[in-house]
Structure formats: C-alpha cells, structure tokens
Amino acid sequence: MEAKKVAVYAATGCRACENAILDISFQVNSLDRFARFEFWPYLLGSRLEDLEKPGDIDVTFFTGAISTECDEEAARRLREKSKILVAFGACAAFGGLPGLVNLQQAKKAPEGCEDGTPELPGLRRRVATLHQIVPVDYFVPGCSPPQNYTWTIMQSLVCQSGAAARMSFAASRLPRRIARSVLSGVLPPSGSVFAGEKAVCASCGRMKQEKLFASLNRIHRIEPDPLRCLLEQGLLCQGLATREGCGGLCTGAGLPCRGCFGKAQDIYDAGAKMVSAVSSTFDTTEAAEMQKIAEAFVDLAGTFYRYTAPAQCALLQTPESKRPADEDFEAAGGACNG
Amino acid sequence: MNPFEPRIITFLCNWCSYVAADAAGVSRLSQKTNTRAVRVFCSGMVDPNYVIKAFAQGADGVLVAGCHPGDCHYIAGNIKALRRSFLLRKLLEELGVDEKRFRLEWIAASEPHKYAKVVNEMSEQIRALGPFSPGCVRD
Amino acid sequence: MSTINIGPLRYLEEPSQISIGQNGEGLRSFYQVTAPRDIAAMCKGRPAEELPRILTILSPSHHIASAKALDNLFGIRIPPAAENIRKALGETLTLIHHARKLLFLLQSSTNPPGTRENLRIAVPSSQRRTVDEIMKGIAAFQEAAYILGGRYPHPVTVVAGGVSRPIKEVHKRRLQEIARTCLPYALRLRDIFSETVIGNGWYKPINISFRPVASITSGETENEVVATDKTGAEAARFAPEKVLDTLEILSEPWTYLPFVHEKGKTWEGPLSDKTEGLFFVGPLARLNRATPLAAPPAEAERQRMIGCLGAPPHFSPLAGYWSILVELIASAEKCETLYSEENLSGTETRVVATGSGRRGLAAFEAPEGFVCHRYEVDQRGLVEDVTILDAASENNGLRSFLTQKIAEEAFAAGQPWDQAKKTIELSLVPF
Numbered sequence: 001m002e003a004k005k006v007a008v009y010a011a012t013g014c015r016a017c018e019n020a021i022l023d024i025s026f027q028v029n030s031l032d033r034f035a036r037f038e039f040w041p042y043l044l045g046s047r048l049e050d051l052e053k054p055g056d057i058d059v060t061f062f063t064g065a066i067s068t069e070c071d072e073e074a075a076r077r078l079r080e081k082s083k084i085l086v087a088f089g090a091c092a093a094f095g096g097l098p099g100l101v102n103l104q105q106a107k108k109a110p111e112g113c114e115d116g117t118p119e120l121p122g123l124r125r126r127v128a129t130l131h132q133i134v135p136v137d138y139f140v141p142g143c144s145p146p147q148n149y150t151w152t153i154m155q156s157l158v159c160q161s162g163a164a165a166r167m168s169f170a171a172s173r174l175p176r177r178i179a180r181s182v183l184s185g186v187l188p189p190s191g192s193v194f195a196g197e198k199a200v201c202a203s204c205g206r207m208k209q210e211k212l213f214a215s216l217n218r219i220h221r222i223e224p225d226p227l228r229c230l231l232e233q234g235l236l237c238q239g240l241a242t243r244e245g246c247g248g249l250c251t252g253a254g255l256p257c258r259g260c261f262g263k264a265q266d267i268y269d270a271g272a273k274m275v276s277a278v279s280s281t282f283d284t285t286e287a288a289e290m291q292k293i294a295e296a297f298v299d300l301a302g303t304f305y306r307y308t309a310p311a312q313c314a315l316l317q318t319p320e321s322k323r324p325a326d327e328d329f330e331a332a333g334g335a336c337n338g
Numbered sequence: 339m340n341p342f343e344p345r346i347i348t349f350l351c352n353w354c355s356y357v358a359a360d361a362a363g364v365s366r367l368s369q370k371t372n373t374r375a376v377r378v379f380c381s382g383m384v385d386p387n388y389v390i391k392a393f394a395q396g397a398d399g400v401l402v403a404g405c406h407p408g409d410c411h412y413i414a415g416n417i418k419a420l421r422r423s424f425l426l427r428k429l430l431e432e433l434g435v436d437e438k439r440f441r442l443e444w445i446a447a448s449e450p451h452k453y454a455k456v457v458n459e460m461s462e463q464i465r466a467l468g469p470f471s472p473g474c475v476r477d
Numbered sequence: 478m479s480t481i482n483i484g485p486l487r488y489l490e491e492p493s494q495i496s497i498g499q500n501g502e503g504l505r506s507f508y509q510v511t512a513p514r515d516i517a518a519m520c521k522g523r524p525a526e527e528l529p530r531i532l533t534i535l536s537p538s539h540h541i542a543s544a545k546a547l548d549n550l551f552g553i554r555i556p557p558a559a560e561n562i563r564k565a566l567g568e569t570l571t572l573i574h575h576a577r578k579l580l581f582l583l584q585s586s587t588n589p590p591g592t593r594e595n596l597r598i599a600v601p602s603s604q605r606r607t608v609d610e611i612m613k614g615i616a617a618f619q620e621a622a623y624i625l626g627g628r629y630p631h632p633v634t635v636v637a638g639g640v641s642r643p644i645k646e647v648h649k650r651r652l653q654e655i656a657r658t659c660l661p662y663a664l665r666l667r668d669i670f671s672e673t674v675i676g677n678g679w680y681k682p683i684n685i686s687f688r689p690v691a692s693i694t695s696g697e698t699e700n701e702v703v704a705t706d707k708t709g710a711e712a713a714r715f716a717p718e719k720v721l722d723t724l725e726i727l728s729e730p731w732t733y734l735p736f737v738h739e740k741g742k743t744w745e746g747p748l749s750d751k752t753e754g755l756f757f758v759g760p761l762a763r764l765n766r767a768t769p770l771a772a773p774p775a776e777a778e779r780q781r782m783i784g785c786l787g788a789p790p791h792f793s794p795l796a797g798y799w800s801i802l803v804e805l806i807a808s809a810e811k812c813e814t815l816y817s818e819e820n821l822s823g824t825e826t827r828v829v830a831t832g833s834g835r836r837g838l839a840a841f842e843a844p845e846g847f848v849c850h851r852y853e854v855d856q857r858g859l860v861e862d863v864t865i866l867d868a869a870s871e872n873n874g875l876r877s878f879l880t881q882k883i884a885e886e887a888f889a890a891g892q893p894w895d896q897a898k899k900t901i902e903l904s905l906v907p908f
C-alpha cells in the first residue's frame with residue numbers, strides 16, 4: 001500500500017495539538033509505513049508556496065483558529081490541495097481559547113509599520129473557525145485531542161484498513177455510526193466528529209442525587225465532595241452540555257468541565273442548555289430569591305462558550321438575512337447598537 | 339432612510355396570554371404591528387434555546403407571556419419560566435442583548451389592555467435601541 | 478532595499494519567520510512571530526480562579542504560575558502535600574520540555590540523525606532507535622504529567638490554594654515505576670549528547686558565541702528574583718512584587734511577540750549596541766549563575782561542560798543545549814524523590830480561600846525560564862487586568878540579535894540562506 005501524504009498546519013493556538021500528532025507518529029513506529037508527512041511548517045519548515053507543487057495531499061490536519069489573513073489563506077490553500085481536511089483540536093473545530101476574544105468588542109488591526117520594517121499577517125476583526133472559511137471533512141475536538149482519538153483518526157484516515165487489528169481498536173473508541181465505516185474500510189460520513197455522541201455526564205464517574213442548586217460556588221471557595229456531581233455542589237460544570245469523549249478528565253480530577261469537546265450532539269446552544277439546566281434546579285419559588293441566586297453568577301458567556309464562542313455561540317453568529325451582501329460575515333458587527 | 343420597524347417574537351401561553359392577545363385584536367385596541375406570535379402550551383415550555391434562537395435569527399425583541407403565578411394550567415410552568423429568566427437575561431446581556439429586548443410578563447386572558455400596553459412599550463423601547471445585530475458584543 | 482523572507486522556522490513554540498532586508502550598508506534581520514496571542518483579551522472578564530486553565534495555552538508551566546498568583550491573590554498558604562504535587566508536576570514538565578528540545582537538536586537535518594527530514598525516512602536503524610528512545614521517555618513523562626496534572630498538555634489540577642485532589646494509590650505505584658526510569662533515561666541522553674553532538678562534532682554549527690547579556694532568574698527561594706549582569710555577577714536581588722517595576726513590556730508593529738527589557742536602562746531595539754536593557758531567561762541563564770548542583774551526576778555534567786567551554790557565564794546556543802542537558806539530569810534525579818510514596822502520600826491538598834484580594838502576583842521559574850503573572854480583579858473576582866511575562870517575550874530580544882548575528886555572518890561568508898535558516902532555527906531553540 002502506498003503511504004498517504006499527510007500535511008499538518010498550525011494557525012492561531014498553541015503547539016500542543018501538533019505535539020500530540022508528533023508524539024503519536026514517533027511512539028508508533030509502524031505509522032511510518034502508512035504516512036508520509038509532506039507539509040508541516042513546525043517540523044519541516046514547509047512554506048505555503050510548497051503547496052504549489054503538483055500532487056495532492058491525502059489528509060491535512062489543521063490545528064488552531066483562524067485569526068489572521070495568513071491563517072485564512074493557509075486554510076484555503078490546504079483545502080484546495082487536500083482530499084480530506086480535518087479540523088484538529090478545539091481551536092480549529094470551534095475557535096478554542098483564542099476565540100474568547102470574540103466575546104469582546106472587535107479590535108482594530110495594528111497600525112501600519114514604519115519604513116523598512118517587514119509586515120505582519122493582518123488580524124481579522126473576528127476569530128473564525130476553519131469550517132467558517134472552508135468546508136471541513138472531519139472534526140476532532142478537545143484541547144488538545146486525547147491520544148486515543150488522535151491515534152484513532154490517524155488509523156481511520158491514514159492507515160485506512162491497512163491493518164485489521166488496529167482498525168478494530170480504533171473502532172472501539174468511536175460512535176457506532178463512524179465505527180461501522182472505519183471497520184469496513186470506507187471513509188466515515190463527511191462531517192463526522194471523532195468523539196462520543198452523548199454528553200460528558202454519561203462517562204463522568206460522579207453521582208447525581210437530584211439535589212437542588214441553593215447557591216453558586218466557586219472552585220477556590222469549596223473543596224467539593226470527591227464522589228458527587230459537581231453541578232449539584234453548586235459548581236458550574238458544563239458536562240451536561242458537552243460532547244463526551246474525554247471520559248470526564250476534568251471532573252475526575254475534581255474540576256468542572258469547561259466544554260473543550262464542544263456542545264453535545266442535538267444541542268442547539270450550549271449556553272441556553274446550561275441556563276435551563278442550572279436554573280431549573282434553583283431551590284425556590286420566590287422571584288426575589290431567584291434573583292439573589294442568579295446574581296452570584298459571573299461571566300456566563302466566558303464559561304459556557306469557553307472553547308466555542310466563534311462556532312457554537314448562536315448569538316455570535318450573524319444570520320444571512322442581516323449580513324451585508326458583499327461583506328465578509330466578520331464585518332457585520334460594524335453597525336451595532338447592542 | 340427607512341424607518342426601523344422592530345421585529346418582536348412573542349411566545350404566548352395558550353391559556354391566558356394568547357387569549358388576551360386575541361381579544362386585544364378583536365376589540366381593535368391600538369397596538370403596534372411589530373409582533374410575530376408563537377402560540378405555546380405554557381410559558382414553562384419556552385426553553386431558553388427558543389429565545390436565543392429567535393435573537394440569533396434576527397428578532398429585535400422577544401416577549402414571553404404566561405398566566406399569572408398560581409394560574410398556570412400546568413400548575414407551575416410559569417414559575418419554571420420565571421426561574422430561567424434571570425440567568426437567561428444575564429447571558430443575553432453578556433452577549434450584547436439589551437435587557438429591554440427580552441421580557442417575561444404575566445398576562446391573564448382578561449387583560450387584553452395589558453397585552454397591548456406591553457407590546458406597545460416594547461416596540462417603543464426597541465425602536466429607540468435600533469435593530470439588534472447578532473455577532474457583536476458590548477464592551 | 479530588497480527583502481527576503483526565510484521561514485517558517487522549525488521547532489519554535491511560536492510560529493515565526495525571519496525577514497532580511499539588504500541595502501548598500503548592510504543587512505537588517507527581523508525575527509517575526511506571525512501568530513497573535515492576545516492573552517489579555519482572553520483573560521479579561523473571566524473569573525480569576527479560571528485563569529490557570531486558560532493560561533496553559535502559553536505553556537503548561539503557566540498553569541502552575543497562574544495558581545501561585547491566585548494563592549497570593551486570595552492570601553492562601555498551601556499545604557505541604559499540595560506543594561509536593563506541584564513540585565513533582567513542575568519537574569515533570571521540565572523533563573518533557575528539555576527532552577523535546579534535545580530531540581529537536583538530535584533530529585534536525587543539519588545533523589545526521591535529522592536525515593529524518595521526512596519523519597518517515599529510512600534512517601539507519603541505530604539512529605532511528607535513538608530518536609524513538611527519546612520519544613518513549615517523553616511518553617512516560619507525559620503519563621506522569623497526566624497523573625499529576627489531571628490532563629496534559631493543558632493540566633487542570635493546580636488550583637488556588639493547592640491541588641484539586643490527592644494522588645491515588647494506583648497512580649502512585651505507576652509514578653514510582655516511571656521514577657525508576659528517569660535517571661537512566663537522562664544519563665542515556667547524556668551519552669547520546671556527548672557521543673554525537675560533542676564527539677562527532679555536530680556542535681560546530683551551533684557553537685556561536687554572542688556578546689554577553691544580562692539575565693533574570695529566581696533566587697534560591699521563590700521570594701527572590703535575581704538580576705545578573707553581563708559578567709554573570711549578581712547585580713540586584715528583589716522581591717517578586719518588584720519585577721514589574723523593574724521590567725517593561727514593549728510591542729513592535731512588526732511582530733506579534735512583545736519585547737521585555739529592563740527599565741531605566743537604554744533600549745534602542747534588540748540589535749543596537751547601545752541597548753543596555755537586554756536580558757534573557759531560561760536554562761542557560763540559570764546555569765550561568767554558577768551554583769554547584771546538588772545531584773552528583775548533574776554536577777558532574779556541569780563540570781564536564783565547564784571543562785569544555787570554560788567557566789561560566791556562557792553565551793552560545795551550544796551552551797544553551799548543554800545546560801538543558803544538565804538540568805534534565807538534575808530534574809530526573811529530583812523526580813526519583815518527588816515521585817516517591819512519602820512525598821505524594823499527603824491527602825490534605827487544598828486550602829479553601831476565605832479572603833478575596835484585588836491583586837495577585839507570582840514569579841515562577843518555569844522550565845523555559847523565569848515567568849511572572851500579575852492580576853488585578855474587581856470585587857466579584859473578575860479579572861480586570863493581567864500582565865504576564867513569559868519566557869518567549871523575555872528572550873525575544875536575544876532571539877532577535879542572535880538572528881541578526883547569524884544572518885550577518887552567513888551573508889559575509891556567502892552562505893546560502895537555506896543553511897543560515899537551519900542554523901538560526903537550531904540556535905533559537907534553547908532560548
């Protein structure tokens with residue numbers, strides 16, 4: 001079998017997603033039989049112009065959010081060149097931590113440079129996700145994606161039925177729908193997310209007791225009970241609105257989930273889901289009491305959309321009807337009256 | 339310049355507020371024509387998702403109206419709506435939706451005047467605020 | 478003036494490139510970081526207690542630095558068990574960080590093992606084994622980081638007031654297994670280093686001496702910061718609270734990475750001879766203080782380094798890598814104790830915050846260098862302002878002038894830019 005040509009690119013984020021891929025490719029020697037890394041600025045020093053060479057890329061792993069013109073151009077070029085484009089990691093898939101910037105008033109790009117100094121790739125007014133720029137074939141959520149899914153997607157897309165034993169290992173980690181295609185050696189349905197389908201709560205080891213929410217707690221002010229659900233202890237845990245896949249890493253370590261896997265399937269807006277789940281357990285029927293409990297909450301948007309503001313916060317998306325026809329979606333924020 | 343006509347989505351509970359709205363129409367109370375009514379069985383079933391979706395898809399204001407506390411046909415649906423309204427309003431505000439754009443009101447079947455008043459008030463306030471444009475937040 | 482652009486540079490945490498302008502008089506190079514990292518915008522408005530989870534985006538050690546700033550903000554003294562876990566995590570991060578940098582040196586293509594150009598390449602199996610060996614070590618340390626930090630590369634367990642949970646029995650046993658491999662691993666790396674990098678002469682391209690530069694490191698305790706002058710002599714010692722009065726952050730329109738320089742000293746850009754405010758941080762800065770190390774094998778390696786390169790202070794990328802190696806051995810030795818049953822058996826790992834301050838600050842000696850966090854919060858505990866010194870911005874000046882030096886020399890020698898690029902890449906990695 002001929003080795004697949006693989007590209008890896010980092011836009012705005014950190015190196016951890018790339019390191020995750022690097023670690024896999026070294027740890028597992030036999031991946032070398034299946035993959036030939038053709039384009040990878042971080043390790044090979046590849047330039048975007050290298051993509052002008054003839055020949056396609058089989059699979060591109062794109063990490064990081066789109067925050068500069070250069071990120072955007074890379075996205076377009078890699079899309080054009082690649083048979084399969086994967087948004088790898090929370091930044092590429094939903095905007096990630098860099099996307100938090102979108103919760104603030106858009107900033108002006110830095111002023112032009114003085115004479116004789118080189119230019120920088122210009123800043124976009126809004127951080128976008130890969131999918132908002134070009135069509136994406138698959139998504140791997142997580143900040144960074146856990147190794148088992150990294151390994152799984154490598155096998156599904158790169159080894160592609162090259163080794164039966166590996167395939168069944170990979171399939172055991174995926175939702176049935178995706179696993180079926182992986183096992184039969186065909187590509188999973190386009191748009192598939194390489195993670196679970198339910199919410200983090202489904203794999204979180206903590207017990208729910210249907211307790212009511214008497215007041216908000218903050219993690220530095222309580223030492224939560226190690227066995228009980230964190231939300232029921234008054235911590236804003238986002239496990240019930242977040243896609244399963246990490247196995248409840250953070251909740252297992254005693255910290256509330258912040259949603260790095262993006263919203264769970266079938267949820268329209270994670271923030272709305274959380275508002276509804278949290279407030280329906282307020283332990284009162286008095287408006288004044290409710291008001292009091294609610295007042296303790298801070299930074300709902302920055303918590304509920306911690307990793308997803310650009311892609312999954314419904315209110316930060318501009319609907320077609322209100323979008324000035326000839327402008328980029330990002331520009332629509334211009335005439336805003338709150 | 340075109341005068342701005344705010345679009346207000348109203349979620350009206352089948353048992354009280356919808357009746358009131360109907361009556362307001364029948365008795366030709368003067369009311370602004372900016373509303374698009376969605377009849378729901380109970381204000382308690384207006385999930386925060388609906389409200390957010392309305393704004394995300396271009397509404398300039400959202401009104402949720404239900405029976406007075408104690409009168410809900412499903413016993414406490416309206417209390418449920420009330421519980422959710424505080425955090426919802428907070429989230430909306432953080433995302434740049436002015437608090438005047440979202441209202442929860444108790445309007446009994448016998449209160450068409452109240453309905454007209456609320457709707458007129460909201461229209462005026464939102465007209466003053468201007469159109470809502472998703473995708474941008476306040477400082 | 479004609480400008481050429483060489484980049485992107487390999488192996489650096491920050492996506493970066495070099496722009497070189499040439500005119501009659503000479504050549505001016507710019508080390509440009511091309512990806513923005515608007516940390517302040519990510520942090521402002523967030524509840525302060527969330528910052529350790531957000532700031533890991535800078536590097537996992539900022540997770541610890543951030544929690545320390547919160548301890549200070551809330552006025553908490555953390556329990557000894559938490560201190561132990563934090564230290565163990567910190568040393569683990571050093572192992573990973575340092576091993577990765579050595580890996581880059583060993584696999585880069587200016588050196589023979591780097592024929593692994595394509596990552597897939599048929600390299601002679603012995604060399605290939607070497608690289609795989611290093612990766613296996615990194616994998617084991619990552620597992621340790623998972624255990625201690627709850628998540629890796631963006632850990633979560635270090636919180637205001639300590640650590641979110643004690644270490645489980647099964648994890649302690651696994652850590653002890655890993656502990657046994659640390660030192661042999663570090664010594665193996667030492668052997669590879671002395672055999673190939675020193676013995677086979679691969680050090681030559683990175684044996685570039687640059688002019689002496691001042692540095693900043695933590696003192697013997699965390700409550701002291703030491704500024705060292707160019708001669709390696711201690712110039713000042715001050716409390717962490719004074720750091721941000723001493724150092725200044727400065728942005729340039731041609732790079733997304735800010736510069737940090739010493740206040741009150743001349744700053745005419747990183748390249749000017751008149752610039753006195755330039756300093757650097759990191760492993761070499763720490764070793765340049767010439768303090769003997771407690772661990773015998775690490776001290777032996779430090780002596781070997783002195784035997785080869787002379788007495789500290791040293792100013793060259795080679796010395797940078799060598800100090801990484803020395804520190805790696807020291808960390809490996811420390812991990813043997815830090816991962817031990819006695820060290821990790823405490824169950825009181827948290828103190829709950831009762832107070833609420835308005836300003837938190839911490840200085841921390843991270844694997845990549847001295848870092849400092851300062852937060853201003855409002856009465857609800859929401860972040861109003863953050864100031865963060867990270868090793869990359871602190872070393873930005875050094876990186877810039879090192880780049881200039883290499884570019885000038887390559888130009889004078891008529892070297893192709895391709896080759897100069899490789900030298901620059903390898904020379905910047907240890908800083």
Ligand code: SF4
Pocket residue numbers: 012013014015016017063064088089090091092096097142143144145534
């Ligand atoms: S998803 Fe997380 S790990 Fe990946 S690039 Fe973004 S911040 Fe880094």
Ligand code: SF4
Pocket residue numbers: 200201202204205206207208228229230231232237238239240248251256257
């Ligand atoms: S809400 Fe959080 S703590 Fe509770 S079960 Fe779900 S994931 Fe676990």
Ligand code: SF4
Pocket residue numbers: 142143200242243246247248249250251256257258259260261
């Ligand atoms: S618990 Fe939540 S935040 Fe933590 S890794 Fe899982 S999805 Fe991400």
Ligand code: FES
Pocket residue numbers: 351352353354379380381382403404405409410411412413414415416
């Ligand atoms: S039925 Fe009217 S509010 Fe419930």
